[in-house]
Structures are given as structure tokens and as C-alpha cells.
Amino acid sequence: MEPPGLHLALLRQLLRGLRQQGPSPASRAPPGYLRAFTAEAAPQVAAEEAAAAAAAAASSGAAAEAAPAASAAAEALQAAAQQRAPQGTSTLSAFLGLTNVLEQQQAQMAGQPAAERLSPALRAMTWHQRYMDDTPAGRELRRNWQRQIILETKALDAARARYQKEQLSAIARGQAAALPEARQMLLRWFGPVTAAIQKEQQRIMLGARGIDRSVYGPYMLLLEPEQLAVLAMHSVINAIVSSEEQGGGTFSHPGQARVTRLALTLGKAVESQVNLEKLQQEAHAHNLHRKEVKELYQQGYKLRQRLLELRKSQPDAVLPDADWQEWLAIGNSLRDLGEVLPLDAQDWFAKADFEERLRRLAAQYRVPKEGSTTIRRVEATARRVLAGQEANWHPDILAKVGVVLMKLVTDSCRIDVRSPGGGIKSVPAFWHKLELGHDGSARGFWKKYGLLCAHEQIMAKIRPHQMVEVFMPQYLPMLVPPVPWLRNNMGGHLTLRNTVMRIRGSRLQQEMLDAADGEWVEGRGPGLSRVYDALNSLGSTPWAINLDVFRVVETVWAWGGGVCDIPPKLNMPMPADLKYGYRQHASPGQLLFYSVPRDEVRARRTEMARVAKKNRELHSLRCDMEYKLAIAREFAKESRFYFPHNVDFRGRAYPMHPHLNHLGADLSRGLLQFAEGKPLGEHGMFWLYVQAANLWGQGVDKLPLWGRYKWVEDHLAQIVENATDPFRMTLHLSSRRGGDEDGDADDGSSSNGNGRGRLSRQEQREVMAELMASKAVQSQIPYWWKAENPFQFLATCFEIHKANASGDPARYVSHVPVHQDGSCNGLQHYAALGRDLTGGYAVNLCPSDKPQDVYTGVCALVRKRVEADAAAGVAEASALLRVTTVDRKLVKQTVMTSVYGVTFVGARAQVGNRLKERGFEDNQMLYKVSCYIAKTTLECLHEMFQNAKHTMHWLSECARLIAKEGHGVMWHTPLGLPVVQPYRRKDRQHVRTLLQRLVLVENNDDLPIMKQRQRTAFPPNYIHSIDSSHMMLTAIACRDEGIDFAGVHDSFWTHAGTVERMNDLLREKFVELHSQPLLEQLLEEFQRLYPGVEFPPLPSKGELDLDGVKQATYFFS
Template identity: 40%
Template sequence: MEARRRQLYNKYSYVEGHEADPKMRELEERQRRNEILAVDREVERYKEEARITRRRGGGAELPLGRRLLQGFFAPLTSAIRLEQEHVRLKVRGVDRSNYGPFLLMLNPDKLAVITLHTVISQLMKGEQMFGEPNEAQAGMCKFVRAVEMLGQSVQAEVNLARLRQRARLTKKRYLESKNGPHVHDRFMKVNMESLKTLTTVRGVARLARTALNDSDWGGVTRSKVGAALVKLLLTTARIRVPGPDGELIEVPAFYHDYVKHKAHRYGVISWHDAFFTFMDDEAMIRATLSPVRYMPMVTPPRPWTRFNAGGYLRTESIVMRGHYTTHGPSKRQMLALHGEQSGAELDGRAAKFQPVLDALNVLGRTAWRINEDVLRVMEEVWATGGGRADVPPRENVPDPTWPANPYGLRRSRGQLAATALPSRQDVAGFIHSLNRTKQRNRELHSQRCDFLIKLQVAKEMRDEDRIYFPHNIDFRGRAYTMHVHLNHLGSDICRGALVFADARPLGNDGLDWLYIQAANLYAGGVDKLPMDERRQWIEDRVHLLEQSARDPLGPDGGFWLDAEDPWQCLACCFEIERARASGDPPAYMCRLPVHQDGSCNGLQHYAALGRDEAGGEQVNLMPRDRPGDVYTGIANVLKRIVAEDAKNPEDPETQALAIALAPHVDRKLVKQTVMTSVYGVTHIGARQQIQNRLKERGAVEDENLRYKMANYAARRTLDALANLFVNARDVMAWLAECARVVCSQGRAVEWTTPLGLPVVQPYRVKSQRMIRTLVQSFTLQFDNDENSVAKAKQRSAFPPNFIHSIDSAHMMKTALACHEAGLTFAGVHDSFWTHAGDVPEMSRHIREKFIELHSEPLLEMLYEELKEKYPEVAHEIPPPPPMGNMDIEQVKDSIYFFS
């Protein structure tokens, strides 16, 4: 197995002979320092700024944001030092026994930096207001979330300190026991074995004790450690603001309060409103990034050689994201991974899920760089006020003015009196407008924070020749980047800021694929045209693209601003302009990723599983002259159903609703419902989605009527889906019934993906525990494998989770095939990327791997596996539904399957 791991290192991580490459060794060392010393460097920065302040008698030389943070750091460090002294002396008055020992594990200055940056990061992310369908609002977060995240950050630093201490002890013991030549080589070998032992020797039990929830670092302890540090921050952090008379006064920078929602009361932490003036300060943005270690890497990631060894170079990681909490891997799933890994190593074979690890290694070794041209335009848009191309405006929406009312007369008790007061209706309208403005401005603050964090990461990485994104998976096997702030899985802003690090020639067809890419990104219906028409549409407007590339923000460069994905469209404009200007487009070396996206990919897999010919045609599994659009197809079916209801006088209420709804039925109305139908959307969820669409377009003012129309439309939309995807709906119903039978025995649903990954649905009834802290009491919910399963959730989640495990297998099979063919590959669930000149070859692999995947009897295999895993209910598990007549081989000739 050691030879297998070394083979993976050579295949997926480092270039051959990297040990002798001084530049590679330097990059590796820098990456290790970035991961290990993030907090230490931030502490040194604060100390250096404190020395500057003392030496010069003030901090005026510091940037505004750094000055503010520096003012928090020193008092907080002193308060933590005092608290640690109280822990050591066992000072009476406060029970510190359950959190005190953990506060002693780090120096006060480190704890201060972690506290400041974690709390500010959570406040910048904001909180979505308790179930309301609005955006997160910066400046406030739930107390329980803040203390949990802070506890996790402290725990991570403690674990890293322990790892560093073990490495130092290993080196010391080795050097004490061995002398002579080649000491360094022997030390490196011993140290690697030591690190391997740390992450493998005791399997999941060891991991649970050192890194997850089973240890003395459980959720309760993390919360109490976090609460103690938050309490110190609340009492020490002060900010100077203008008082009522205009003079500066000191007030708390952070507040703890309660917010009521329905019958519940939630504790929240908020910052002072004055913080909003610091949001575009670079120091404040850095406070959300540093000391975050999960930044893009400057070297290839450590290959995943087993389920708990890979990713970042100096971080103990598990391939499955989550911490045994909601929607993370259950302990049973981790034990299944560990059991399979251990058995494979004893037998001298690769683990059954090794293809999953191999695919993650392919995704992680794809090298990226920052798109400097796009980044410069982003900076200019922000510097000139924002408000364009999804960049939030820098200015808030102004408050409404108090309603002016001319002097008039009113009658009071039979007497006429002069008045200048606005009417009660005007005042009510003003208050309503004021509240909406405040909510909108809070949303804008959150959008600015999100944009500026991404912008800051791009600026920090702009000088790197190559950056990498290590990947891991969720419990279903779907791949994600371990870095969260700027990656190709993110928004249009993120994707526009990234290009492949390696350039490849366009070749004969590459420029055409850039044209098609530009059309797809422009959208607005252009992306629904046949391929030749998309290409021609862009070619007819290529002068507009070239003007956009030459002067993106000039009067003639606005083509890209009208695109649905403006920043990716701008990146395409730059590349097309350069390719054409080169004089030899086929030889032009291009870095831009070109996408091939599935057509409602979840329904594609359902249709393939059920061999649903009619449904498969709608989602482009069958060859067509023009691309099929399932959303338009469902909208057309819904129109026919509504028209029939409108002509039916036997049910007057339904007839009235059909007549009212008919003018509003279109593609956009049903798109979200159709898209989420694959993921088990309920009637209630569908109704809310359609209700939101009707509200957005101002279709119906009467809220009661809008609710009834949405209720009717949701029912009929789900009927239209059932009519159009008969076999696919049968598959969905069968999966749900299987889950119901399994859960009837109090068991969680388990299955194995086509790539050998064991999956266990983690949904169980949560345990609750009342936690009393120095700030407030709250109920902590946590997962427990001993708790009873959440039957309704297990049943409703199984169909979409099974489909996700299938689509992840398709993506990973395609990734491995592209890697073997020498192509650069990136995957975003159902969107596959490569160089423009390599799109035809990637497209071939996409289709071949889909056919290969669905040529296996996946439903029969699942049926047999469920009967074997649950023998006590095997007789109750129904056989798979009969399949339709679709020929899966036809996918090979379908142009619009992925396009």
C-alpha cells in the first residue's frame, strides 16, 4: 500500500523530480508556512502595530480599519490573560471548570486574534432572518452560531499546535538517537511515518477524539469556550462615535441582544452601526480571511491516498466534509469508510472507493490563475461606486423623506382647525418605506462584504503563477473545493476572475467554441438556439465584443454588461479579441475554460434510470435538431391544463383561479419548481416558489388571491411533471417507498454509489441540551447515532440524494477519463470545463461515461443491496418499476445532452 500511495503522489500531485527543483521546494515550504503560521503572523502584525503606536505616540499612521482592530486587540488580550490567571488560581464566583482548561492551551494574543477575526467574519456574513426569504443581513448573527464557530477556530489552532509539537518531538528523539550521515533523509522518513500514524493508526476513533465531536472538545465545550471569549470581547471592545452634542463618546463596539420570531426568542450579537463605514476598508476585509488557512494553495494539494489523508499539506483532513453534524457524514458512514480502507490495506488491494479519491486528485491538480484583465475591471467598477455587473453599490439607498403636507383644515368636534400634519395613511406609508429601505441597506452591506472578500482573495493571489483548489466530498459523494471564498464553484464574479494556469492552442474549432461560450454566457434566449445559430449570433456582433475588450467601461463597451453572466462574458470578450488580433486563431494559446452544461441534469439521470423516452427527449437525451427546454415544455403542458380548467364551469372556484393564472404561465414561473422537483420539492415548497415569482412580477396585489393562485399553480405544475416524465416519476416514487420500508424498522437508508462509496443518510432526531454560559443560555442541538431516525426526512431525502450520488459518479468518471486523455478538467456538479480546443474530446468522454454508467442495472443493483442490508424487511421492498423504451446509446449522438 505504501507503493500505491507513492504512485498517487507522483501521478496526481508533483511534477517528476520535484524534490530536486528548488522553486518547487520553496513553494511547498511557503504553503506549509501559510497553513501553519497564519495566526502567528497576524499576532506579530498586531504587536508590530502596537510598537509603532507606542513609539510615535499614536496610531494615525495606521489605516483606519487596522487602527480600529488595534484598539480592540490590546484590551482583549489583557482581559484574556486575566481570565487565564483566574482559571489557574481557581478564583471563586464563576464556574470555569468546564471551559477554563481549554483557554490555557493557547497564548492570550492568539486567542484575541482568533476571537476578533472569527466574530467579525460571522458578522460580515450576516444572518438570514429566521426563515424569511430575504438575503443575509450583515452586522448581526445568532449567538449560538458565533460561539460554535469561535470554539471550532480555537480547537483547530490547538490541534495544529499539538501536531507541530509531535513533529518537533519526533525530530528531537530521532536526532538524539541517531548520528552520522544522511540524518536529514532518515528524519524525513521517520517523520512521514509519524504523520501517517497520526492520521491512520487508530482510524475513526482517533479522529473523533482529536478532531471531531466525541472528545472533550465536544459541542458543549466548544460553545462554552466560544461564549467565554465572546463575553470578554463584549466587555472590552469600544468604539468612538459622535454623541448627541457632536463630541466623540465611547460606546460598546459589539452588543448582545434578543430577537423574537414567532414563539421563540433568539440571542444575537450585533456590531455598532458605525462599523458599516469600515466595510470597504482592506484591513476589515482581511479580518474575515486571516487567520483562515483554507485559502487557495500555491502548490498541488496533497493527494488523497486514503479517506483521511490528503488535501492541505499540514492539516489533518477527512475526505468527507462536515463534523458529524447536520447533513455531514454520520459516524456509521465514517466507520464504513474506515472498515473498507482497513480491509483493503490488509488484503493488499485498493479500496472500493479509490476511484472517488482518484477523481478528487484530478480536480485538485488543475492549476488556475487570476484573470488580471477581469480583476482590473472589477477594481475599477468598485472604485467608481459599484452598482454594475452584480457588483453592489457602495452607497446606501437614501431614507425616504418625511411626507410633506400643505397647510389645510380639518374638522375636530365640529370645529375647523388648521393643520400641517400628514395624514395617518401618509405616515404609515412612510414608516413602511423606511423599514424596507433599512432592510435593503442591510442586504447591501452583506453583498458588499461578500464581494469584497472575494475581491481581496483575488488581489492576494494575483501574482501567483499557479493556484490550486483541494477538493473533498459531501456524504453523497458530490465534490466541493475546500477553499470557500474564491473558487470556480462560486458566483459569476468568482468564475470570471479565474482562468486555467496552462494555455493550450485553440485549434481549428476553438474560436467557434469561444463564440458558443459567449452566447451561452450572454443567455437571454441566445443560449437556447441551435449551436450554429449561437455561433453566428456572436459572430454578427463580434465588433461589440472587441469594443468591450478594448474599453469595458467606455460608452461603446457595454455589450458584456447586458449578459446574464457579465464577468464570465467579459473574460470571453478579452479572449476572443486577442485570438482574432493574433492573426492566427488556431495557434492562439488560450487559458479560458469553456463549459458544457447538462440540461436539467437531475431529470436527465431520472429519465435514464427509467428509460423514459418522452422525458428523455425533453432533457436532450435523444438527438434533436434544436435543443429541448424542459422548463418551456412543462410551461406548455401547464398552459394546456390551465386552459382546460378555465373552460370547466363545474368547479367555479378552480375556473376562476385558472382564468386569473392563465396570463402569467410562462417558463420563468415554473423553472424553479421543475428544477427542484428532482430534489423532492413538496407541494408547500412549490407553492412558495410560484408565489414568490408572482409577487416579483407584481402580478396580483391581493395577497390572499396570490396565495390561492400559487396553490393551484403548484398542484397543476406537479401534475404536468408527472404527465411528461411518467417513468422518471415512477422511479422517484419507488425510491421514496424503499426508504419508507427501511425506516419503518428504525434504520437509516444506506447504499453504495457506482464508484464504491458507502453512503449513510445522516438524518436522525436531534438531541438537545441546555447550555448555560456567561452571556446567555441556549439549547444546543447535536446529532447522535443512537437517536431514532427522522423517518420523514429519510424518506423525502433519499430520491434526490441517490440522484446526487449518481451524478457525482458521472462527473468523476468523466474527470478520470479526461485526465487519462491529457485534458485539463474542472467540474461543477453538472457543468464540466476544459480548454476551448479540447471541448469536442471532453464532450465525447461526457457521453461515453454517461452511457457506461447507465448501462449498468443501477436500480436492480440498489434493490439487491437494500434486500441484503435489511433482511428483516426484504420481502416488503418492492422491485424496481418497469422501464421505458429509451435507447441509452442515443445519448452519444445528442448534441444538446451537454452543451
């Protein structure tokens, strides 16, 4: 019989292997496999350890008795786990069944050279291949995997191929004028920029002297000239169409871009493309170890050699049809086996590694084979980069590469403009200049900045809808489920370099993440396994485009926008120029020059600057709108897509795609729905009604739940009209036809199935023009426009109508997410930490028949004190009441941001903005009243949340004491995520480049900390780490019960039919989270990390009963 220690060692070895490699293909492991296995294996490991200890102390007979006992305990555990596990399969028994597979994999890995082993990046890229079998699901996964690879890696190749094709076709035929103006410009520039890059590469290869050429040169040779040209042109265009804001001051506006930022962005784009090509080469080298792949490539090489032989005598020769069909068949077979091939089939089976490219360049530029130090230096640098030793280039390398490409663009790109004499002349499209600007700091220093400026004709020719031509985002939604997070640098996309945390350059933060991974892999603790489990749960939720809302959005945008937070397509008109001139004096023949008063001139200039600034902002908003619509159009064709998630340094989860996701504004959220629908069931319709009331807002969302339901019932006719006739065309038809809605349609009339009635197309255009221009009377405006969240409200209207029209709402399959939002969630966590009964009641932690509104509660306290002060003769209180009243809106922003550490200065500015909106014109009195109201609001807030105030003060004091000793604040979230506050003084590195000296700002853990920032930021950051843990725990619990879940910080989403179960789970997890001694654990960790600091005692707690949260209806609602 095997000694117990052997069984224990095997179990630990297999557990470590599973954590390193992930579940084997044979396991078909369900979501949450690793977490569930760890939980199930722990008791068996303990039993094995006990048996091993007994065996070591006893005789051989005792050991023989201990082994069967351990085996019996394991069998009992497996039987119990099998009953609990989903689909009737124990994760532990399934794992133990993989022993042979893992041992074979390990043996195969051990026998391979180091270069042939799978890197984390290649493991991520090939993750899904284990599930690509011959079942329908496996074949679909294979197709989508191939499309996902193309989506991530081939955007640059597609753009390059498009330019080359248009150069050969449209321009050769004189048809370039038929292209959009933006495309014409890019196409005109592509050739000169490519030629300039080729000349620069030639100078690099020949060892020509130049500023920094020996530094950036090797990196410029890692890509083809055409690739670099596309990256450079697109990066420059993207930069000049959007403004750059920082610290409240605009550094640049559309039409110009800061050189430092653009250089780093451009250098990063080159680095990312090099890393992509490196990964493709690694995947190719790995696949060549498979016999079938190698044989297919040998066949392909023979066909390519045959083609090259034909082209020696005839340059345009093509393969015979039979050979070409074989060529295509080989390529398709290679793709099925996981090979990433070029988009153009003509480029298949051509060696494209760096050494081949270098040899081609050397031959092209006639570089001597012997004695060239340049070639040796380039090869050495390239091998370091391609071997992964320089996966992340140093910032000065990024800047130098970016600047040289920027200079080549400015030197090569020209644009034709009309001269004053009426002719056409060619002028530079871009130029570099230095300009004084605000540095964005509180002290308001001014300094010189380098700007890349674009000719005004470029901005005039680029229309927002044409920006899609240069929009190549890498982090798009995914067509396949994201790669599960197994390391802090492995997960998410297939080929793109992802990290689990958005780190601000902190080496210490990275070391702590690596240590947590090591703890998990080696079996010393859970590490980041629960964080990974939560992110994998969030990323596995499939999404789809809501086509009903999408059609409405496209219609609004097509007719000019300007409503429901959609930006208008037209700029604001500039004020008329001031008129100067001459007039005849009363005396005969005398002319006098007249002008405009200085005050009027000054006011007109201010107004012109305001309008110009607004128009620049509108341009950026229009570009962002086009990005969203372009993505929606592309993914509207897909039945499902996914958002991989990662976290910020506090642990809050975010989708990695930045433009169209459920964390966006109302438009983005309205365009999205769950891909997998679920029946409404018995109570789903109730929650759809509540959702509609919540999204309508305007006080309806503050009613009790049944009051919200009743409001929708009372307005059901308007709800139905929103769904069947979103633009109220029927109403306009009635008004235009004298009330006869049943008359015959005019010729050319149309109906889109959404109730646009029988208006002719001309009449529809007139109606839409009236609506977009806000000329219609209030009663004719579409009802859903008036909602606080119009597009989400419209989506819910569509769903309610479809459910009712189905005839059986309980069986209707719904896709629209229903939200449950926390009630001032930050204060909820503060109240729970301090067991604050009064504050907890104010934020709905206690059972109540109606929702409590903390903003209204604080408002009542502030109003009472202001009225008393006014009666006592306080000038500020009297001045306030003469102009306005104290209402909820006046104090809401200050209360809401109090949990985020708003300062008195910030609160004063918030109140001041509200007072300006209400007509306060005396700036001196505005300042005094703002100070008075801000101080009163904060005092009333602290009065309401006594225990929460003490908790906040304790957190701030701990951070102050830590910062006083020169340390940054560090802690672990309840789920084990290490957090390092990154607030340190910046290290400024001066980098000399071709254009100017750049100042690069780097984060460095050795620099002094920012003491004030460490103190003020810690309380809100700690609360964020708590609320993110609550969301993650809820995500895992919902996933384990088969509930689709999405989280937007303190807003939890699921199907209408599963809202009630999610509500139970989120309350259970909140109580479970705060039942832990969180502050005690934090103090213990601080004392361990900072032994020389004397921390204050923990604040006393109140009498709040956490279990009451489970019955608190309006905790989340």
C-alpha cells in the same frame, strides 16, 4: 525456486504498504497510480492464487512447474501494461521496483518508538518533500511548499506581530490616526483584551474559583494571550458584519451576532490553532531524528544562548553581523529541510512547547511548585489534547471557551462617541442581551436568543474594504498541488485538518467511511479508491486569475458598483420622516395638531423596514465582494494555484475554499481561468464562439450549435469592442468631442491599453459616474453588461479577440474554460434509470438536429390545458389569462426543482412569486391561481416523464418503508461511497456559561429519525449520488488522457481545444454508468441492510436506447 505463495504474499504485502503509505519518492508515480496498479495487479494476483492452489494439491514437481507458469504470466502482463501505460512505464513494474525501498521504510518504522511514527496529519504535511530535489521543478516546489505552510499556519502570528509592531511604533509616535479607522479600533482593543486574558490565565493558574473555570481553564492555557486576543477580536468582528439566516427567518443582522453560534465559532478557532501548533511540534520532533536537522538546531541554540547572555547586561543588544548572518543561514537551511519556523527570525531557536509555556506562566504568576492541583490538572488535559486524544473538542468545551473569550472582549473593548452635549465619552463597544426571535421552524415558534450587539459607531467605521484586516480564512487556494486523498481524514491541505466528506456529526457515516478505507488497504475491495482518484484529479487542475477580467471588475467596484450583480457601494436612501406639526384653524388664534393617516404611517414603517433590511443585506454583499477581490489580488501574483476538493454526504464534489472558486456565481467564474493553456486546434475557435453564445443567453443558447456560432459571427464587432474597449470610452470620446476621435488628448489623459481612448482623467471619471449611476442611454451601455453571465461572457470576448488577433487561431494557446452543461441533468438521470423514451427525448438523451427544451415542452402542455380549462369556465384559468400568459418562465423553476423533490406547497410558492412579479394584486385569487398552476405543471411533468415518475415513486416508497421501521436510509454510490441520510431529530444539550445558558444542537445516530424528511429527501439525494458518480468518472477519464477538467455538478469544463474529446468521454461514462443495473443493485443492498422490510417490485422500464446518448449532440452542450 520460490513457491508461488511467497510471491503472492509479497505482492499483497507491497500492495497494502502502497495503499497505506502512498507511492514512494523513487517511483515518480503518475496521477492515477494506485487505481492503475490495482487494475494491473488483479490478474497477476489471480494467477498467483491459481498457482498456489495447484502447488498445494500437487507434488513438489507440480509446484515447480506452476511457479514458472505464474512468472511467465506476470511477465506477459507487465509487458502488456508497459505498452499501455503513459510515458512508457508500467505502474506494476514500477511498483515492484520499489520493493527494497518499502521494506527499508517498514523496517525503519518498526524500529521506531510509537511516538516517532508519522501520523496521518504529519504524512500530509510532509507529502511533497519526497519530490523536492535539486531540479528546477523541485526547487520551485520547495519554495511554494514553504509559502503554503506559512499561508496555512501563520495568519494568526502575522496579525499578532502586526498589532505589537504598531503598538510600539505608530502609537508611540502619535501616528495611530494615520491608520484606517477599523485598524485603529482593533489596535486600541488589542492591549486591553490581551491584558484581560492574561489576568484570566493567572486566575486559572492560581486555582481561583469561578463558573466553569475548572472546565475551560486548561484549554485557555494552550495558547498565548496575544494569540487568543487576536482570535477573539477577529471572530467577533467577522460575526457582527454578516447576517445569519436560517429557515427563512433572519436570526441576526449586521451589528449583532447570536451568542451560541459565535461561541462555537470562537471555540473552534482556538481548537484549530491548537491543532496547528500540535502538528508543528510533531513535525519538529520528527525532524529532530534527522542528524543534519539536529546539528543545525544545536548551532542555533548556541547562537541564541549567546544573544541571551548579551541581553543580560544590555536588554536591546543584538548579535554581531557575522553571527546574525549565520543565524539566518541556519534558519534557511532548516526551512529547506522541512522545518516550520516562526515568521519573525528573532523567535527562531526558542523552545515553544507547551511544557515550557506552562513553566513560564507558573514562574510569572508565582504558582507554588508543590501541591498545586491546578498545574497537575492543566498538564493532564494539555497532554491529552497535544497527544491527539482530544483532536476534536466536545461542543460544550468549545462553547465554554468561546463564551469566556467573548465576555473578556465585551468587558475590555470600549469606543469613543460624541455625547449630546458635544463632549466625547467612552462607552462599551459590545454588550449582551436577550431577544425574542423566530426559531426558523415551519410551526413558527418564538423563543429567546442571546445576542452580542455592537455599537452603531463600529458599523459606521468599518468599511467593507477594511474587513480584509480581520479576514483570516484558513482554507485558501493552495500554492502546491493538494495532498492526494489516501484516507478519509488525510488529503487536501498540508496542515489543516481535512475530511473527505462534510459529515453532519454522524458516527455511523464515519464508521462506514473507515470500513471502506479498511477494505481498500487490506485488499478486500476498491473501497473509496475511485472517489479519491476523482477528487485528486479535480484538485490537480491548476488555476490562475484572469487579469483582463480582474482589471475590469476592480474598475467597476472602484466606481461604485451596482451593475452586473456587483453590489452598490452606497446604501439605499431611507424614506423621508413623516411630518407632524401644528396649523392655524380658521378661527382666529386657534392652533390644531395635525398628523398623518394611520395607513400612511403603517406603509411608511413597512417601507423603512424593507429598506433597512436591504441595506443590511448590501453590507454583507459588499463584505463578500471585498473578500473575493482580496483573494483575487493576492493570487493574481501567482502563476498557478489549486483547489482541493471534498464531497458532501451525497458524494457531490466541492472546492474546500469557499469564497472565490469555480462553483461560485458569474463574477467568481469570470475571474478564473486554467493556468495551463492549450492550443485551440482545428475546432477550438468554434467552441469559443459557442461558449460566447451560451453565456449571452437570452434564447441564443437554445439555438442549434451552428446557430450559436453564426450569432457570434454576426456580432463579432461587438465582441471585439467588448475586448478592446470594455467601457465604450471611444464612443463617449466621440460624443464629447463632436465625432473627432483622432484629436489630441488633453493634459492628464491616459489610456490603459483596453481602448479607453483619449478621454482625460476627469472625463473618464464623469463617464464612469454616468455608467455606474445608470444615467447613460441604452445605446451607450457596454455591450457585455447585457449578457446573462456578463463577466464570463467578457472573459470569452477577450479570448476570441486575442485568438483572432494572433493571426493563427489554431495555434493560439487558450486558457479560458469552455463549459458543456447538461440539459436538466436530474431528469436526464431519471429518464436513463427508467429507460424513458419520451422523457429522454425531451432532455436530449436521443440524437436530434436541434436542442430540445424540456421547460418549453412542459409549458406547451400547461398552456394547452389552461386554455381548455378557461374555455370550459374554470375560474382560476380565466383569471390567469386575464393578467398574463403561460410561458416558459412561469413553469421553469417548478420543472427544474421537481427532480429535487419539490412539494406541492413549494411549487405553489414558486408560481406565486412569478405571478406577483406580473401584477397579481388580489391575494385570495393569487393563492387559488398559484395552486391551480402548480398542480397543472406537476401533472403535465409527470405526463411527459411517465417512467421517471414511476422511478421517483419507487424510490420514495422504499424510503418510506425503511423509515417506517425506524431506520435511516443508507446506500453506496456506484463508486463505492457510503451515504447515510442524516435526517434525525436533534439532541438539545443545555450548557451553562458565564453569559447565559446555551442550547447546543447535536446530531446523534441514536435519536429517532425524521420519517417525512427521510422519504422526501431520498429521491433527490439518490439522483445527486448518481450525477456525482458521472462527474467523477468523467474527471478520471479526462485525467488519464491528459485533459484539464473541472466539474460544477452538471457542468463540465475543459479547454476549447479538448471539448470534443471531453464530450466523447462524458457520453461514454454516462452510458457506462447507466448500463449497470443501478436500481437492481440498490434493491439488493436495501434487502441486505433491512431484511425485515418488504420492498415493492422494481418499476418497469421503457424503450430508451442508451447507446443513442453517444450520438446525442445536445445531451451536454
